[in-house]
Amino acid sequence: MKILKVMTLVGLTASLLAAAPQKNRDAKFKEIVKTGQKSSKMLMQTLGKNMKKNMKAGGPIKALDFCSKEAYNLTEKVNTKLPKGVNVKRISMKFRNPANEPQGNEANVLEALAKLKNANVVLPKHLIEKVDEHTYKYYKPIIINKQVCLKCHGDVKDTDLKRAIQTNYPIDKAMGYKMGDLRGAVVVTIKK
Ligand code: HEC
Known part of the structure; x- marks a missing residue:
C-alpha cells in the first residue's frame, strides 16, 4: 500500500515536472499572440x-496623396507607441511601396498563405514564425474585404x-485585385 502511494507520488511529480515547461511555452505563445x-x-x-x-474630404485622389505621404510616417508613429522590441509593418508580394516588399523568410510565409488560399483553405487569423530563441513574427493576413480597397x-x-498612382509609385504592382483576394499581411516582430 505504502509503495503504491510513493509510486503514485513519483509518477505525479514526474508528470507535473514535464508539464511545467509546456505550460511556460503556452504562456509565452499566448503573450506573443496578444x-x-x-x-x-x-x-x-x-x-x-x-x-x-x-x-470623405476629397475622394480617392486626396486619399492617395495622403497615403503616399503619410502611410509610412503613421506606421512609424504607431511603432513609437509599441513596447520596446516590438515593431509592426505591412508587406505584400504585389507591393505598391517598395518599402513593403517582404524580407527574407517573410516571402515564404506570404507565398504559403497564397497557396492555401488558392486551395480554398480558410486562412487562419494569424501565424507565428519562430525566428530564433528570442524573436518571433506574428503574421495577420490582409484580405481585400471592402469595395473601397478596389478604388x-x-x-x-x-x-x-x-x-x-503611377507618378507616385513608378513600379507599382498593387492594382488588378478582386474582392476576397489576399493583399498581403501585417507583420509584428516581437523580440523578447
Ligand atoms: C485612396 C487609395 C487607396 C485605397 C482606397 C486603399 N489603398 Fe492600400 N495603398 C494605397 C497606397 C498609396 C499605398 C502605399 C502606401 C505607402 O506608400 O506606404 C497602399 C498600400 C497598401 C498596403 C501595403 C503594401 C503595399 O502594397 O505597399 C496594403 C496591404 C494595402 N494598401 C491594403 C489596402 C486595403 C486592404 C484596402 C481597403 C481596406 C486599401 N488598401 C485601400 C492606396 C489605397
Whole structure:
C-alpha cells in the first residue's frame, strides 16, 4: 500500500515536472499572440481611420496623396507607441511601396498563405514564425474585404487616379485585385 502511494507520488511529480515547461511555452505563445493582435490592430485602425477621413474630404485622389505621404510616417508613429522590441509593418508580394516588399523568410510565409488560399483553405487569423530563441513574427493576413480597397487596388478606371498612382509609385504592382483576394499581411516582430 505504502509503495503504491510513493509510486503514485513519483509518477505525479514526474508528470507535473514535464508539464511545467509546456505550460511556460503556452504562456509565452499566448503573450506573443496578444502582442501581435494588439499591435496589428493599432496599425490597421490608424491607417483605416485616416484613409476614411481623407476619402470623405476629397475622394480617392486626396486619399492617395495622403497615403503616399503619410502611410509610412503613421506606421512609424504607431511603432513609437509599441513596447520596446516590438515593431509592426505591412508587406505584400504585389507591393505598391517598395518599402513593403517582404524580407527574407517573410516571402515564404506570404507565398504559403497564397497557396492555401488558392486551395480554398480558410486562412487562419494569424501565424507565428519562430525566428530564433528570442524573436518571433506574428503574421495577420490582409484580405481585400471592402469595395473601397478596389478604388486604388482594383482595375483602376479613373485616369487621373491611375496617373497619380503611377507618378507616385513608378513600379507599382498593387492594382488588378478582386474582392476576397489576399493583399498581403501585417507583420509584428516581437523580440523578447
Ligand atoms: C485612396 C487609395 C487607396 C485605397 C482606397 C486603399 N489603398 Fe492600400 N495603398 C494605397 C497606397 C498609396 C499605398 C502605399 C502606401 C505607402 O506608400 O506606404 C497602399 C498600400 C497598401 C498596403 C501595403 C503594401 C503595399 O502594397 O505597399 C496594403 C496591404 C494595402 N494598401 C491594403 C489596402 C486595403 C486592404 C484596402 C481597403 C481596406 C486599401 N488598401 C485601400 C492606396 C489605397
